[in-house]
Amino acid sequence: MKVGLVGFGTTGKSVAAVLMRNPLVELEWVVRKSSAHVDRSAAQCLGLDSTSAGRMFSTSTLSAGTLLDQWPVDVVIDFSSEDGIDYYGDSAADRGVNIVSAISHYPIVKQRKLERLSRRTAVLWSPNITVGVNFLILAAQTLHRIAPGTDIEIIEEHFKGKGGVSGTAKVISVALGVDEQDIKSIRAGGIIGAHEILFGLPNQTIRLRHESISREAFGSGAMFAAERLTGMPPGLYKMEDLLVPFFGSREWASKPTWRERVFRIGSLGSSSVRGRSQIEAALKVLGRSTVDASVAPSDPPTSAPRGNAGTS
């Protein structure tokens, strides 16, 4: 899959690293607002060893149309700002290039623009793009339907000094119909971010908890979204739309997702054009450290897929 990345700031850099480490992805280019480091590749900027071209461009010197014509991609992943969409949106939609936007907030006028673009191509917008948090919300909603009327507590933990209630906790409160004022916040040390939903039943307590370990979870989530969007008809999608089919369905088994392709790579012999290091890198994506001989095309996984929930 060929990817173009918009934004190379704090998060964009982590996302670029995730993309470049994935042997199934070619990071064709990165575009940012300024001209900083445009003379180097993304891999050079990050000190990574990668086969991805990772060409760096500035929006001030190259139009998105030219960029997409000269270096076509399957999907544009956006970790820039609410203005990034004005740069590449129409050019991507005109060419049927999918869009994965992780911008946390869009004013209503930009949200309408996303809707217009989504009539021409598949557009996903997710203010929180980690698979883990989106899974947490879906799982909590499912439990809430199973046990309505249960006491629900939302607890969010972040580093000392983080102001306000986390945006993710607010999203969870809306999803579960909990008053935002009732969210419990803990501020301590260097906690990157943790969200827990406690369901208190008369005879049992259920806790659903997600902890952030690294910003790279945003890259894994964007990658998951980009892959799942492949082949989807034009439309405006949420992460929820991509995850719901995994709940109680074996739909994934019939669609060759990137994970399944990774499994196939894992079964190739050492004479394959893909070297063992690439196989190992691919398996790392799955959280496996070694090539497992039991994984072969004739032996597909039969249980629910291992989502990124554990690593996001």
Ligand SMILES: NC(=O)c1ccc[n+]([C@@H]2O[C@H](COP(=O)([O-])OP(=O)(O)OC[C@H]3O[C@@H](n4cnc5c(N)ncnc54)[C@H](OP(=O)(O)O)[C@@H]3O)[C@@H](O)[C@H]2O)c1
């Ligand atoms: N959905 C999620 O889960 C999630 C998670 C984390 C962050 N985010 C969002 O991702 C975005 C970036 O966050 P960040 O912390 O990485 O911000 P940041 O450090 O300020 O980086 C922003 C990057 O975007 C570039 N940029 C800004 N406006 C642009 C434009 N109009 N066209 C092209 N590039 C542009 C900047 O270029 P220069 O480097 O040249 O200045 C910079 O590289 C924010 O919207 C943030 O809320 C979302």
